Amino acid sequence: MYTRRGLLQMVAASAALPAPHTPDWRNITTGAVIPDESYSDQPYVVITNDGNWLCVLTTGRGVEGQGGQHIVSTISTDKGKTWSALVDIEPADGPEASWVMPLKVPSGRIYVFYTYNRDNLRQVNSNNPAIGRRVDTMGAYMFKYSDDHGRTWSRERYEIPMRNMRIDRENTHAGKVRFFWGVGKPIVSQRGYAIFGFAKVGKWGDPGTMVESQGCFLRSDNILTERDPRRIRWTLLPDGDEGLRAPKGPVSDEANLVELSDGSLYATYRTIDGYNCHAYSRDKGHTWTPPAYATYTPNGRRIKHPRAANFVRKFSNGKFLLWFHNHGGEAAHTPEWTNNRTGYYRNRNPGWICGGVERGGLIHWSQPEILLYDDDPAIRISYPDFVEDNGRFYITETQKDVARVHEIDRALLDGVWNDSSSVSRHGLIVEHSGAGRVDLPRLPGSFSLDFWVRFKELTPGQVLLDSGGITLTTSDRFTLQLALNDGQRTAAWDSDPGTHPGTLRVGQWQHVAAIVDAAPRIISFVIDGEFNDGGAVRQYGWSRYDRQLGELAAGQAQVAPKLYGELGALRFYNRYLRTAEAVAHFRAGRA
Helix, strand or coil: CCCCCCCCCCCCCCCCCCCCCCCCCCEEEHHHCCCCCEEEEEEEEECCCCCCCCEEEEECEEEECCCCCCEEEEECCCCCCCCCCCEEEECCCCEEEEEEEEECCCCEEEEEEEEECCCCCCCCCCCHHHCCCCCCCCEEEEEEECCCCCCCCCCEEEECCCCCHHHHHHHCCCCCCCCCEEEECCCCCCCCCEEEEEEEEEEEEECEEEECCEEEEEEECCCCCCCCHCCCCEEECCCCCCCEEECCCCEEEEEEEEEEECCCCCEHHHHHCCCCCEEEEECCCCCCCCCCCECCCCCCCCCECCCCCCCCCEEECCCCCEEEECCCCHHHHHHHHHHCEEEEEEEECCEEEEEEEEEEEEECCCCCCEEECCCCCCCCCEEEEEEECCCCCEEEEEECEEEEECCCCCHHHHHHCCCCCCCCCCEEEEEECCCCEEECCCCCEEEEEEEEEEEECCCCCCEEECCEEEECCCCCCCCEEEEEEEECCCEECCCCCCCCCCCCCCCCEEEEEEEEEECCCCEEECCCCCCCCCCCCCCCCCECCCCCCCCCEEEEEEEEECCEEEEEEEEEEEEHHHHHHHHHHHHHCCC
């Protein structure tokens, strides 16, 4: 029970903050580097039957798409801390071999599947001659295998037969050359088959190189037991002439999937529409639900995402993770995206995750959390793989010129996988109810404001907190604006405008968390358990702020000196709250 004047609990400001020299595990530079030749893409890991990690990746001495691009493997005996010298699966002096994906079968044999420029073409038809010289995403789907845990690979390669579909027949070579590539890893079904996703490409050129694409799958019902690679059977899915498509745009690629407890399949894939898509199959991939954007809950809010990998993974506890970038929507269709050949591929930093749980044959996703970031917003982070090893969880990722592996803090995963309804007291330095004054310490890093409020009106200029260095006020857009000032520089961001879930209301109690995460320099809002994602108005619901912003001044703060309404249960933390904690505080209700 809080008194009217408030209960002040003070602890040393540094007690819940990491020491200044302590690296943030979410910063990609803290990870262990996976070797490459210069270019580095799609580092995917399987745990071999001798207990080591085997990583396969696409590499080369140039950049993506240049000659000499090929596929390699490397082994770690210490969970990704160090790696062996690279072993060629396909050599750099042969035709381009790219986008390798590994599968371990019960015998311990490891297969790798990849796109191979079988005919060694040097130029393909395109509306852009420079793009036409890129020959790494066409040819034949090939595989090799290893029977010694990835130390050596079969000399012979084997082709997976594929029928032409409409998108092939209408491509820039009328189907005589097939354009395609895959991402992620094959999965092994409880029904005794293996399956992986990939994309067929239609038009090849501008804009975006892969102008048109559709999601497809290759399934084998005997690869898990058949020893003779020539006798492995393959089925191209879905049935018919069309793959998975987007509701609106021409791009539907990088499909990858997981299996649900009843054997159904769930796939995610990227678009250029500002959202990723998802689809379910109840018949082993033969047919799929109609094109639909992914949502956090069935028929709920759409998940925002640019043209970037959005991977889904299932773990031994039966729960899921979704990797994405948490921005986009209709508001993303700006000239930066639509008038620039590479615009759709930008802004892959931070990398975010949602935790998924299965309910009634559908996946329900948590609110988003930052998993990885780089200090430079221009650095892109993508094509991850998740590794589970003896109860510990890891992620690999790449920036195209360096790939790394990172161990994931289990607390982050527990937060997105469990529906907590308790209030955290870790880092809590002030609890206060109603109007008044509180003393704040100097804040050299992250902090969070967490409170309940009931507005009588949303007129601008209302002040919920003002310490000089930190102000929280209502704006002229019917939002809450958090402004930071170190005496020389300012930074500000506001909650979502509009009327969608997670926006402000009049006449009802609402829970608000305003979160300043000083490591990636991100301000975000969580209102009534909904992470603000920008809604229909903004591409972003979160914002980075200037790294030069310094320490925020200590002193006395005024709480609710001008508020048309009521303020209750304000908590001030000297650390960032994870989104899951803010959601749990909402679930806990008003004290």
